[in-house]
Amino acid sequence: MDDPVNKYDDTILHYAVFHKREKLIIFLLENGASPYIPNKRKQKAFELAKKNGLTELIEKHCKVSVERK
Numbered sequence: 001m002d003d004p005v006n007k008y009d010d011t012i013l014h015y016a017v018f019h020k021r022e023k024l025i026i027f028l029l030e031n032g033a034s035p036y037i038p039n040k041r042k043q044k045a046f047e048l049a050k051k052n053g054l055t056e057l058i059e060k061h062c063k064v065s066v067e068r069k
Contacts, residue, residue, distance in 0.1 A: 001033045011037055013045040020052055029061040036064065 002011050013033045016024040029035070035046035035058050049058045 001028065001031060002037050004039070008041060009039040011039070011045065013037075014039055014043070014048060017045045017048045017052060017054060017058075020054065022054070022057060025054065025057060026061050029058065029063060032063055034064040035062060 002013075004010060005012055005015065010018075011033065013025065013028050013035060015021075016028060017035075033045075035049065036044050038044050046055075046058055049055050
């Protein structure tokens with residue numbers, strides 16, 4: 001679930017957050033996706049969520065308790 005899906009090493013969660021796909025974000029988080037994995041631009045889905053006003057959604061549904069580096 002946390003594997004890169006494009007040449008920028010974005011995960012599907014990066015994609016979902018970037019496009020504000022809330023149902024997909026919830027599904028991914030509740031099934032163990034990590035919002036802390038950086039892509040090649042060193043962006044984490046959690047950081048993108050902050051920019052897109054989705055921080056609360058991430059915090060509410062995230063099952064990953066520790067940042068993975």
